[in-house]
Amino acid sequence: MAVDVNSNKYTFFFAAVMVVVVATLLALASESLKPMQKENVANEKRQNILASIGIEVDAADAEEAYNTNLVRAVVVDANGQEVADPKFGAFDIDVLKDYKAGLSNIYKKNAGDMDGMKSALLAFGDGGVNYPMFVLKKDGEEVYVVPVVGTGLWGPIWGYLTISSDGKTVIGAVFDHKSETPGLGAEINQASFQKPFEGKSIFDESGEYTGIKVMKGGAKGSEHGVDAISGGTITSNGVTEMIVRTLKIYEPIFRQLQGQASMVEEIEMPLDSAAIAMDSLNVELRDSLGLSSN
């Protein structure tokens, strides 16, 4: 039985069979393995959050350790105000997915224009963008873990920054990446890059928000700077961008922690009434966060 393998009929037949077989195999593999993959991803997230407050655990113990250390998880909107009944719980918000689904474009378009960015963020999707924040216990104090996400040279980069209970000092940072260059940008997931973040401050002495900048060589002695990776300039710039931009969203919360009035916010508000509304919101937030205004 000789089949002409080069006839049109056979070619179509072969292509059709191949498509069906390959698609079935891939779909089968993807679907049947999805629950385990999701569990792995969730555990990695817990591990990362714990690592940013200095606790290293195995994936198997991550869930338990996370639950013991977690005080509460909050969801905030683009104004840095807590959302009363969020659509997703804080842990279920996938910041990386949101980032890819359109936030990256908003950030890029409105770079340097905070007001424009905020209004775009508040109008995003239905109900605006939600940002998660995890409050954990460390040495008896409450610390605040914030996920950050941005773009490196080849693809997305992300991480967690932990701010201490004083609202301005970084006490831990972890970063990871999808596909940065090994030995260069990929070094951001190494302790030698992450350690120097500890003890840095995201506000300067006059109380102005600065964030933390990853700088080439110039970090010596700076309160707000960390040494960049040589040869990994674009990745380093990406880290700076994501930290400065993301922490800015949470700025009102950090300011409350510092017991300062959010002066900057008030000045930027065009209307007195808006400022008053803001204040009352702040009070509400403070109450709901269970913070005392010291």
Next chain:
Amino acid sequence: MSEVAVAEVKEPKEPLFSKKNRALISNPMDDDNPITVQVLGICSALAITVQMKQAVVMTVSVLFVLAAGNVIVSLMRNLIPNRIRIIVQLVIVAALVIIVDQVLKAYVYDVSKALSVFVGLIITNCIIMGRLEAFALANKPWPAFLDGIGNGLGYGFILIVVSFFRELLGSGKIWGFPVFGQKVGALLSDGSLATEATGLYALGYVDNGLMILPPMALITVGAFIWIQRARNTKLIEA
């Protein structure tokens, strides 16, 4: 199709490791090296030779995909229509890589994290397409398997040599372990960062930062070719 089949039946059975089959493994190591002679798989060789660890992971992945892809294509060689053979080969390779990645993601998450960076690089690695096209399509599964192993090893050999020099000269490390002493800011075993340089660094030695940049991979491979051809003069181009 019938011609090929007849020709194969008439061949006398040869032992599994005949001279011809052994050459399939040994040739790609030197005379017929995929990178330095066949000019295949350069992109990935440049992208991941900054550290030895990455080079080894990549070698193992390519070895696996190349051997498995070669065997599958060779088994199907009389069924694949000529006109769509390239697309068929690509789909086989891509499906293989994706399935492996999915399985690793579910069962050995750590390995998958290390590997996922390479998934794209493996699929487009022209060694795989080149060998499928040039060898597997015209040969029986066993020689095709050996050809896959041989070329994978030949490829890995260059990767490991190049990454050895780039890691040593570029970051002063071998397999992640510092060999020239401790730099300022390096992570110490107790979790703190070093404040004083030791070893060669204390004497003023500085890592050659250029070595970790991609252009130096090209120049290192160029130097490797120079050495190889000085030894093996029959490879010299006119």
Next chain:
Amino acid sequence: MEYINIFVKAIFIENMIFAYFLGMCSYLAVSKTVKTGVGLGAAVIFVLGITVPVNYLMENYILKEGAMSWISPELATMDLSFLSFIMFIAIIAAMVQLVEMAVEKFAPALYASLGIFLPLIAVNCSILGGALFMQERQYANIGEATVFGLGSGVGWFLAIVAIAAIREKIRYSNVPGPLRGLGITFIITGLMGIAFMSFMGIEL
């Protein structure tokens, strides 16, 4: 303006060969003379200009999570992104073969000069690289994606023509025997790559 920005960036700052070292295999193998270099380069521009927008449509209307909501709202939760590699590569291979057939039928003269290079292109990593960069960078519309594809192609074209011209000249130079051919090409490309690094970090 945005288009010009993307175009210039793709050619010089994010050059496929010198910044990302993609598509090296065919770059090294087919750069012996300027004529073949121009042929392959033109084919790459052509194929990148077609496959990047097609893959863009694929990504945004089928693969991405929620991308299929235009068919019916129930499909909004479908996430087929695990298929993206295989879809991109299949589209590239299919487009290359379609283009090959179309050129052969309608422009035999062009086919005579370009034809032999087209099959080579399916395995050129710069083509899949183009698709993956497109996916990663989230271009706002299909116009931007097309411009990016064309720009990357032009950058690749420039690179291969430049190295081919150098290789034509270097044939008359006294290069040490073992370094002749491939070896010296590697080293020259490395030096050109270092030169192109000066474009890195330029913001347009």
